Amino acid sequence: MPSHTPSRRTGPGDTKRRIQAVARELFVQQGVRDTSLRQISERLGITKPALYYHFASREDLVKSIIQPLVDDMERFVAEREAGDPRRLLTDYFDLIWRHRDVLVMIVRELSALAHLDLGERMFAWRRRLIVLLLGPDVTQAQHIRATVALGGMSDCAVEYAHLPLDEVKPVAVEAAADALGLP
Incomplete structure (x- = not known):
């Protein structure tokens, strides 16, 4: 047979x-x-x-692709507690690296994705991360440094998405720590 x-x-x-x-x-x-x-x-x-x-619709399809990033980021900022800033930076980079293709998509099409209210959400996530990194009472200068650190790491995940993680992550995390003035 x-x-x-x-x-x-x-x-x-x-x-x-x-x-x-x-x-x-x-x-x-x-x-x-x-x-x-x-x-x-x-x-x-x-x-x-x-x-x-x-x-x-195409909007439903786009939303389904972006939603895992939104869910992961919401969970990340909600479950974190203040602690080791370097660990937070490292974990944050891992998160954005996992979703780097979606970040590339978002950066390319910010205006097309406005209906998802991502801009305000991203700023809220960043504000929460800054509090976790530096505490609730930050100076304007510290806030600017933290914005550079977190935004720079996100930019690295987008700009260098084609490179291996082990080439990008250590440099990006170290640059973010330097921007924050971490030892």
């Missing part, structure tokens, strides 16, 4: 993840505004109605 290997069927979750992966790649390469749902569906070899089955 010939051996028969059953074909592997993909479930709705697999298709949804494939759509998100292809969309993320195209959004990073071309920008959100310059990527059509038709391009995404053609790249996947599915129909546009099949894509609409999983995502009601």
Whole structure:
């Protein structure tokens, strides 16, 4: 009797993840505004109605790609307590590095993503991180240094996303610590 290997069927979750992966790649390469749902569906070899089955609109698809970053950042700032600033910087860099492709997408398309209210959320996260790093009573100069430190690390995750983590992280974290005047 010939051996028969059953074909592997993909479930709705697999298709949804494939759509998100292809969309993320195209959004990073071309920008959100310059990527059509038709391009995404053609790249996947599915129909546009099949894509609409999983995502009601391009905005829903974009939001589904960005939401894990939002959730991780919300959890990160909520669960942290003041402590070792270098550890916080290191953990923060790990977080933004995991989501670097989404950060690239956001930076490329800030105006196209305004409906997600990311700008205000990002500033709120930064304010919370500054309190965790330096305490609640920071001088204006300390606040500026912390903004440079955190913003610089985010910029490194975007600018050097194509490099290996071990080449970027130590330099970025050390530069952030220097900007903060940490020993």
